[in-house]
Amino acid sequence: MKKLILAAIVCLLSVTYSQAQLLPSFKLGVKGALGFSTLHSEGKLFNSNTKTGYQLGLWGRVGIAGFHVQPEAYFANKKVGLKDGNESGDATFKSFDVPVLLGTKIGLGPIGFRVQAGPVFSFAQDGDIDFTQATNWDSYKKTSTGIIGGIGADISKLTVDLRYEHGLTNLNGSGNDNQKIRMWTIGVGFAFL
Template sequence: MKKTLLILTVVVATAFSSKAQVIPSFAFGIKGGMNLTSISKTGTFATDNRAGYLGGIWARFGALGFNFQPEAYVTGKNVTVDGVKQKFTSVDVPLLFGGKIGAFGLGARFYTGPLVSFAINKDQNYGAAAGNIARLNYKNQNYAWNVGAGVDIRSLSVDLRYEAGLSKQDYGMGSTKINLFNLSLAYKLF
């Protein structure tokens, strides 16, 4: 009797777990966090890593254990080059593809995908960056590739990701690729 009850419990739990991953789902929320930025060391420049910030929105579309997660957030990337502090502010738009395992409000995610970074500087403000996103104007923007993982606990998510710069970004004294680690906390609104 105990074995039958145990087997029945495992079968029901497995059915609910697989059902939770098979049914199409949609989630939307806000996120905020910090990053640690580094630039490629080229030539004789001495560089130091510094902390920055990020904050914005995300959406997740999923089915069959896979998901697509577009995001949009403002990020501040800070570095020190030869004793001079440099700050990059941008609107970043990652398009992440990944998978999820887990059920009952607990789960782990893994993902990867491209990121387009719309620089906000003296030539482009927040409105212009948002306009470039809406018009799908990707010329003269910065590109990166994201790889990461996350943990979901009901409506909260914690993500850790690495962003590898694919294009060079101008910082006044030259240009270089920017790489960073992001640690963020997200809250699912619905």
């Protein structure tokens, strides 16, 4: 009799969990992040001149059956260090970024862990280059693409993310150097819906 009752409880919980996974979910929130970026040029794996920037914006998430799509829109301030021989300086890339992340959430109720990845589209706003050897800011491309991947956690309405962004577009329009942004971000968000 105990085995029959236990089996009935397990079946009931399985059906309830699977029904909950089939119901669509929707979240909308705000986020902020710190970004640690470098401008990667060919021939260099790491740049010791990592600089800290930030991101501020909105995110949404639509999920069903354990998977979700998370579009975001935020203002990004990406700082990088530049070095050419004995001369060094900084550059700031300001952009409006739109990532579209696909992911899954593991967990029950208000606590869960996420794995996400997807493309990011960047639209340059303006920038500053404090480096005399650097080409003019106008020679840098105004749009670029990249890929983002990372992990995150949801605790009720609070979200925390750790992501890596890998630039795919050569930012230098003059064609002299193949320069791409590489960036780690640590973000915190809040879902108000």
